[in-house]
Amino acid sequence: MIKVENLSKSFGQKRAVDGISFEVAKGEVLGFLGPNGAGKSTTMRMITGFIPASAGSVSVCGLDVLEHPIEVKRRIGYLPEAAPSYTDMSVLSFLKFAAGMRGLRGEGRRNAIRRVVELCHLENVLGQTIDTLSKGFRHRTCLAQALVHDPEVLILDEPTDGLDPNQKHEVRTLIRRMGESKAIIFSTHILEEVEEACTRAIIIDRGRIVANGTPQELKARAPSGKLDDFFRSITRSDVVEKAA
């Protein structure tokens, strides 16, 4: 469903993403791991068509992102990093707007909103201004926006960031369940999440893929059998780099 080939992105002299290739099939949940600044968000932004690639190509459901941007965007649900939303709006009007932008009207829109409100547990805050919500609710409001049109492909940039442990668990369960019928990419810093929710994981470091496999395979590559240790052994901390 998602096919990324030799994707690269440069910002001036800096090469943020350097020739990465991978595929995600329907029914797969791909965990995207890497230190801060490794190029995770940049890659996701290129897949969603928010920023153009410097080189390489992305296709979603067989459609090239640059050639058919609107068709591709129709098929993707996207949760950007830090879960932005129009903070002056109420949760309900924000979701109505998102559904409207996805071409949903009337009964179809009402049903779609009811479905995501239930899925993301937003029943009690529907009339509230997003500004007044806690971080967890804001996050779930933005997640609901990404799910409202029941997309075939989900791109979630740190979907559990800022949630409490219960909410984290719930979002992971949701991702795993939705992954059965969709193609999902999500990025995270939390390694246990990968074991809990992903069918496969990619670790990227400084714009390159340094590991690609099932969580079990990756764990097996560390002598201790821990994903943490494997992660640390193949990625470099920017703190260490500066010291050296």
Next chain:
Amino acid sequence: MSHWAAISTIAKRELSAYFESPVAYVFLVIFLLLAGFFTFTFGGFFERGEASLAALFNWLPWLFLFLVPAVGMRLWSEERRLGTIELLLTMPVSAWQAILGKFLASWAFLIIALALTFPIIITVNWLGDPDNGVIASGYIGAALLAGAYLAISSMTSALTRNQVIAFILAVVLCLLLILVGFSPVTDLLSRWASPWLVEAVTRFSVLTHYDGFQKGVLDSRGVLYFLSVIAFTLFATGVVIRNHRA
């Protein structure tokens, strides 16, 4: 989804965003207070001894100079500050639909503000016998002027996530478009520049074209001028947004 459905969904959200926050009401009250104040004091509404809205329309280019950028400054800088630009542009719409939708909503808001000056029309019609055709063309000119200022504000707003910078840049650009046709400036210019140059420069001014409408002349060149300023600056907005993402 058709082009128009996407544009109108964006426009509706933008317009309701004005009215869901205090921005709209603060703006409307201040605009109407100032418009009334200028019309009846500096404008010399009663002293003119004529039944017209000239007292209002003469001041509008200066009043709009500050108030329109205040409406337009948040158009894109707010999207960038909140990060919602990433949501908006990953929904199935093209950038030009988003630019147009947001612009049309704010323009509609400004036209609502203009329409709320109707008590002055009633007043002149009650006190005298004005030429309502001239008044109508005056309003069309005012709406086009507001649109041009707004499109300029849209462009400066796309340049920065800081609304204050967007506001100041827009005011400076709009002021420039006033001054090149403002008689104290053109008089100064005509002392050393050849008449054709002065003439050419004043053609670029919003005042030159705006004044035509106030005389009751619905000049197609005037309409074309304002629409080209709008089209050009909205196009520039698109270029800025695209470059920012690349």
